[in-house]
Amino acid sequence: MVKPVRAKKQFIFENSPSxxxxxxxxxxxxxxxxxxxxxFGGSGEGQPDVAIWGASYRSGLWSxxxxxxxxxxxxxxxxxxxxxxxxxxxxxxKVGHTIPHWQTxxxxxxxxxxxxxxxxxxxxxxxxxRGPVRSRPIxxxxxxxxxxASLEGKNWHCFVDRSADQGRSWQASAPIRLDSxxxxxxxIQPTLWESRPGHVxxxxxxxxRRVYRSDSNDGGRTWSPAHPTSLPNNNxxxxxxxxxxxxxxxxxxxxxxxxxxxxxxxxxxxxxxxGSWHPVFTLEDQPGEYSYPTLLTGHHGSLFVxxxxxxxxxxxxxxxxxxxxxx
Numbered sequence: 001m002v003k004p005v006r007a008k009k010q011f012i013f014e015n016s017p018s019x020x021x022x023x024x025x026x027x028x029x030x031x032x033x034x035x036x037x038x039x040f041g042g043s044g045e046g047q048p049d050v051a052i053w054g055a056s057y058r059s060g061l062w063s064x065x066x067x068x069x070x071x072x073x074x075x076x077x078x079x080x081x082x083x084x085x086x087x088x089x090x091x092x093x094k095v096g097h098t099i100p101h102w103q104t105x106x107x108x109x110x111x112x113x114x115x116x117x118x119x120x121x122x123x124x125x126x127x128x129x130r131g132p133v134r135s136r137p138i139x140x141x142x143x144x145x146x147x148x149a150s151l152e153g154k155n156w157h158c159f160v161d162r163s164a165d166q167g168r169s170w171q172a173s174a175p176i177r178l179d180s181x182x183x184x185x186x187x188i189q190p191t192l193w194e195s196r197p198g199h200v201x202x203x204x205x206x207x208x209r210r211v212y213r214s215d216s217n218d219g220g221r222t223w224s225p226a227h228p229t230s231l232p233n234n235n236x237x238x239x240x241x242x243x244x245x246x247x248x249x250x251x252x253x254x255x256x257x258x259x260x261x262x263x264x265x266x267x268x269x270x271x272x273x274x275g276s277w278h279p280v281f282t283l284e285d286q287p288g289e290y291s292y293p294t295l296l297t298g299h300h301g302s303l304f305v306x307x308x309x310x311x312x313x314x315x316x317x318x319x320x321x322x323x324x325x326x327x
Contacts, residue, residue, distance in 0.1 A: 145163040190214075
């Protein structure tokens with residue numbers, strides 16, 4: 001079994017006086033090797049006081065959380081941080097009183113998160129949520145951006161938003177259908193990777209007790225019917241990160257029950273493009289909620305993992321793995 005060379009666990013904050021509850025973290029690295037995190041926090045998920053908060057890590061310490069985005073009386077949800085090769089840092093997030101009718105906002109920073117542009121709608125007139133819903137976009141080999149998206153109405157559907165002009169405009173794919181009718185609502189919150197030019201893959205949270213998968217051979221324009229994998233899913237968030245050699249890391253709760261327990265939380269590795277997965281590290285295994293992981297690869301074998309810790313804090317692990325993970 002592949003083991004990390006180094007593993008360090010930190011809480012970004014403990015018992016913050018600014019909010020009682022927090023959830024749905026996201027991570028990004030900027031060129032100054034500064035790690036950034038964001039999450040939503042307030043009195044409770046969906047409450048009018050919930051805003052987007054963030055912090056930065058440098059020289060071994062996390063900064064005090066600061067409010068990044070808020071609109072009075074409007075609940076905020078699911079921030080997504082994303083850094084471009086030009087070192088522009090983007091923050092996508094949702095706003096809305098109900099999830100089926102939320103909208104996507106976007107802000108950006110050119111000074112490593114020290115200041116941000118004003119928030120704007122990602123897509124004018126959006127209702128339901130365009131752009132990334134929980135996991136970050138990927139930049140394809142042809143330079144196009146691909147954002148993992150989903151809609152949560154009476155039924156759930158995943159799709160992707162594609163941008164050919166570095167995020168100025170977006171084109172949505174058709175909803176990805178399942179290979180058989182779902183017993184529950186369906187699939188949401190996909191996470192993406194590209195295995196070779198034009199070949200893009202998606203894993204999805206589902207109500208069906210399994211992680212679902214779909215594949216595209218044309219750069220995300222069209223997708224195969226989604227099918228269940230062998231991976232259990234508790235109808236909670238997952239995330240994938242791709243290593244430089246093509247290996248994949250996955251963080252998830254291995255619980256095969258719709259709305260099941262959000263513990264344990266584990267890290268798994270695939271060396272065959274997601275065909276099979278092998279557990280390599282247990283992040284949490286005690287009773288409680290440990291959920292919505294985000295994965296981010298860094299330099300020199302680094303892998304960062306953040307997740308919700310009991311809705312009271314955000315945890316970040318910093319791993320250093322052997323450079324070559326293929327067996």
